[in-house]
Amino acid sequence: MFSPDRERALALLHKHNQSQSLRSHALAVEATMRHIAWQWGENEDYWAEVGLLHDVDYEEYPEEHLKHTPEILQSAGYDEEFIRAVLAHGWGICTDVKPEKRMEKALYAADELCGLVTAAAYMRPSRSVVDLEVPSLKKKFKDKKFAAGVDRQIIQQGCELLDITLEELMQLVIDGMRQNHEEIGV
Numbered sequence: 001m002f003s004p005d006r007e008r009a010l011a012l013l014h015k016h017n018q019s020q021s022l023r024s025h026a027l028a029v030e031a032t033m034r035h036i037a038w039q040w041g042e043n044e045d046y047w048a049e050v051g052l053l054h055d056v057d058y059e060e061y062p063e064e065h066l067k068h069t070p071e072i073l074q075s076a077g078y079d080e081e082f083i084r085a086v087l088a089h090g091w092g093i094c095t096d097v098k099p100e101k102r103m104e105k106a107l108y109a110a111d112e113l114c115g116l117v118t119a120a121a122y123m124r125p126s127r128s129v130v131d132l133e134v135p136s137l138k139k140k141f142k143d144k145k146f147a148a149g150v151d152r153q154i155i156q157q158g159c160e161l162l163d164i165t166l167e168e169l170m171q172l173v174i175d176g177m178r179q180n181h182e183e184i185g186v
């Protein structure tokens, strides 16, 4: 297994992602993955780095998302386990790599929910995740017109894969994003 290195990963992210919103999404998923790994006694730095780089090819290849990820990550020295985890977040959407490990399932579930948390946080007077709570996030989840691009079914499926409730996943993502909300910008 390779050793995680946040500086190197951030440099790779910035090289391939100029958009502030994509960088901010990457940081949100990173913080969430770090928090879930910490909660579950897993390798925090490793999970965080998978989160940080999960959409690394999206800006350059939006129509071919994850098709170019293996070459980008391989040439940067990432191993098969890391690359598989990244590819599995596109399961049923743009890859057929099914999430099997907990790390892969967590990424699959958290990625989509991070989008909803960000949108819900921006609606608050604080424009921040700091005072966003699960009940209010649940209302946004049920309101299909709110952040309509967020696929609620993927989030539900992620909870089933992880065998946790929607409320538990929501709390994990909110708490995770709070840990680094200033850098994420929410």
Ligand SMILES: [Fe+2]
Residues within 6 Å of the ligand: 054, 055, 058, 065, 089, 090
């Ligand atoms: Fe993605």
Ligand SMILES: [Fe+2]
Residues within 6 Å of the ligand: 025, 029, 054, 055, 111
């Ligand atoms: Fe993503």
